[in-house]
Every structure is written in C-alpha cells, then in structure tokens.
Amino acid sequence: MKKNRIYMLALAIVGLSGHVYAHEDTIVEIKDGLMQGVHNGSVISYKGIPYAQPPVGDLRWRAPQPVNAWDGVLQAKDYGSDCMQVPFPGDAAPLNGKLSEDCLFLNVWQPAEPSRTLRPVMVWIHGGGFVNGGSSAANYDGTSFAKNGIVMVSINYRLGRFGFFAHPALTAANEDPALGNYGLMDQIAALQWVKENIASFGGDPNQVTVVGESAGGLSIHALLTSPMAENLFERAIIQSGAGRRHFSGRYLSHENTSGEASAETAGLLFAQKFHIEGQGQTALDALRALPAEDVVDGLSMMNLDGVTYTGPMIDETLTTAHPQNIYNSGSGVSVPLLVGATTSEIPVSSPFTKWPETIEEALAIFGPVGSKIAKYAYGVTQETSVTDLVLDIIRDTGMVEPARFVMKAAEAQGQPVYGYRFAYVADVLKPTSKGAAHASEIVYAFNTLQAQYHDAVTEADQAMAERVHQYWVNFIRYGNPNGLGVSHWSRYRGWADNLMMFSNQGVEQSGMVFDPWKVRLTLIESIQPPL
Secondary structure (H helix, E strand, O other): OOOOHHHHHHHHHHOOOOOOOOOHHHEEEEOOEEEEOEEEOOEEEEEEEEOOOOOOHHHOOOOOOOOOOOOOEEEOOOOOOEEOOOOOOOOOOOOOOOEEOOOOEEEEEEEOOOOOOOEEEEEEEOOOOOOOOOOOOHHHOOHHHHHOOOEEEEEOOOOHHHHEOOOHHHHHHOOOOOOOEHHHHHHHHHHHHHHHHHHHHOEEEEEEEEEEEOHHHHHHHHHHOOHHHOOOOOEEEEEOOOOOOOOOOOEOOOOOOOOOOOHHHHHHHHHHHOOOOOOOHHHHHHHHHOOHHHHHOOOEOOEOOOOOOOOOOEOOOOOOOOHHHHHHOOOOOOOOEEEEEEOEOOOOOOOOOOOOOOHHHHHHHHHHHHHHHHHHHOOOOOOOOHHHHHHHHHHHHHHHHHHHHHHHHHHHOOOOEEEEEEOOOOHHHOOOOOOOEOOOOHHHHOOOHHHHHHHHOOHHHHHHHHHHHHHHHHHHHHOOOOOOOOOOOOOOOOOOOEEEEEOOOOHHHOEEEEOOOHHHHHHHHHHOOOO
16 A cells, blocks of 8 residues: 555544544554554554455465455454354353454554553453354453553454364365464464554564463464464463363374374365265365355354364474473473463363262272372362362363473473462352352453453452452563562472462462462373373
C-alpha cells in the first residue's frame, strides 16, 4: 500500500463519511493498513485484527497466508469470529463471538498513555483441548494487563480437524513446508505478526512473553521445541500445560512404536464417513468442499473422536518429537519459564490399563514397596474413595508431575524457572469444592474475576487476583515474578522442590513452600513411560 501517509491519517481521523472521531489516538498504521480501536479510560483496544488470510476454500489445510493490505480504515472495535467448534455446556470461558472457519484474528490492548520506550508484550494462547475455545471470552480481556503497562495480545488458531488434519492427498499435494499441525502454524504466524507490527501499538517486539493454559500451555511446549518458532519470544508462562507426551502420539505418515495408526490413516477414515475415496487431487477437492459443520462433525471437549481425529501430531518438520524427548536430550528450554498447575487438575494421561476397583489395585502400579509409600503420600484412610484416589493419580500423571518435570529440565538447562501450585478456590465455591479446578487460575492471572463470578467476588478473592496478576505482570516485564508489594518468589531448585503456593487460605497464607506433594510426585515420576 503506497499512499501518502498524511492523507491517509487525515482520512482516518475524519472518516470516509465525514464523521470526526473522538479519539484520533486510537488510529494506528501497520504494514497492512490503518485501523481504529476503542479508547476506554486508560486503555485502547483493537479487536478482530486479521493476521492471515481466511483459511477457507483452497486455503483450508494450508499454512496461514499473509493478509492482503486494505484501503481505508479497518474498524477494529469488535472481536472477529472464533474458530469453528461445538461449544460445550459448562465451559469456564464461554465465547462471546460467532463461529466461522474464517477465524484467524487477534486482539491488542495497549496503555493509552504514551511512553518514551517500547513496552513488554504478552501473547495469550487459549486452551480448550485443541477443539474448543477462542479469544473472545471475557475471562481473557487484556484491560488489566494494559493498565499495568503491558501490551497484551490474544489470538485465535484453527481447532479440531481444521487445525489438525492429515490425509495422503494433502501429503501428495505438498503445498507447504509443514503439514498436519495447521493450528500450531497459525500460532507461529500470529507471533510473526507480533514481531512485525507490535511496535505500532507501543510494544517491544524483542520482549515478548507467550502465556498459555491447558492446550495453550501444550502449544508453548511445541513452540519451545520447534525449529519453526525460533526467536519469536523471549519468555514463557505455562499454566497446566503438561510437558511430557502430550501430543496424540501419532506420526503424520507412519505408525508409531506402539502400533498406533498414522494421522493420515485417521484422515482417510474421516473421508470415508463422507464417501470420499482416493488419495489424489479429486479427494482433496472433495474434502475442501465439505461444509464446515461436516468437518467439525460433533467434535468437542465432551466428544473427542480418537479414530478420525488425532489432534497435534509429530509431523517431523514443525514438531520433531515429544517435548519429553527433547527436554531429556538437554535442549528445548531456551527462555525463562514460569510453570505450574492447580490442585484439582483435569484427569488426563491415565497410567491404568483398566479402572481399579479397590485401593490396593490403584496403588499396585507403584510396586510392592512403592504402594506402601503411596498409601502414606496420598493420605489413604479407610474413608478414602477409590474414585478420588484414582483421579488424584491420573491428575498427577497428566499435569502436576509433568509440570515438575519441565521445571527440572529448565533448571538443568540453565534457565531461570519459577514453579507454582494454585490451590485457591473462590469463596462462593469453597463449600462444595475439593480443590482448585483446572483453568480456575486464569481469571486471577488476568484479574477478570467478575467475568467468572460476577457479584459473588469477595475481598479475599480480589486480593488473590491482584497478587497473582502482579506476579504475572512482573514476569512479563522482567523475566522474574518479583517486585514491590509482593512476597519473594524464589527460583525453582530441584534439590528443594520449592514452589509458590497460592493457598486456599488466601494471600496472607500464600508463599514459598517445599512441595508438600514431593513424595507422591516422585512416585509418579517412577511410573512415567519413557519415550
């Protein structure tokens, strides 16, 4: 776009219809054109910014393509569409936008007050099991980060089969350097957009922190260990993001060592559901012609199809191995980390071949000696429920111990790493809750409690939100969560297993502890399968 910049700015301020905008400081110019956001007190927000072309038609299952420059002024005042999915009841972060295959949008919040220096940048990658979620959720509003001097960015990325799909016809077409993990390619494209454009919003492209929870945290492990994401960020916060074998375990084009079929095989089975046969261009054209609703085919967090859908796969270009293998090799952690989990995590990655019916069966996985230690470590009594014990073991296997594994790997590779365990439960939930649920820490980190709990927020809840939020702000700013007004957070040391405990008793009881679950997590570590 080669137009006189002064003319274009004047056009933007006056508007094509002659309307004079109240806040000309909400107009920015990036490489693709001019856009106008919304001035709200001390924060300016820009929503629905396209960072890639719509991935529809011939661009379905293609790497994200650069945006075409636009004329005039893009009105960046409302969220763009979230990516196609089947929303599920009870989602802790319900979406506020419509759903569409055309969904590659991001949002920016910046402080309205000018600064002589560029500000630190946070990029949020939402969770949702790679099949749900989006950036429009009120829980993910970036206002509080911007009020604290951070330029905050949230992104959409393709989900379900739009984001993670392989088929021999796609492989034969060979349209892009990488195949299969299109949702991860979207994240990389969004980070590249940040590097190229965030200075226009007052952000420092050389001071970017990626922050993600659940699938967003899993994504960060993929980004940390991918040769395609090098030098795109300088720090990372991983919330309940596992860190061992968290991909599907499937390879793009061949069986894995466990005999699981390739992701291409899953794609063939999906195509057969819609009577699409063959492995050439005709099959690919038919797949790309399927209505978006048929591609979703009912997938959600509550309805995962492990036969015709694999999720993220090892494509051997973007993802070359499981993070566990790469971390164990002594590489993969090249930036400071802040890592943790909640006390009542989502149950994933079960070590059991079948559901145990007794306490003894549940503990038997630790061996004759280990089972006796585990009985003590898990506080087993005559009143202990088999279900509760099994769920605790599964949660530890899938989320809590892998977080410690990542802390150890980061320390071994010489990177500063800060560990936490989030135990706080909102006052309104305390009478019925057994612990801090998966994803419950997000509204504390974002300081958006009202979006989740509305009028039920108490002073104690808000105090915890302000404390957690300040730690996150500090880490994004300094690569270190410490600063004025918060208690000291020490770097993780493996010999101590020290971490920040966000106590259920509130801010005053929160602080550094030796991990009270050290023994049980060491037992879990002993049964984690090698890769």
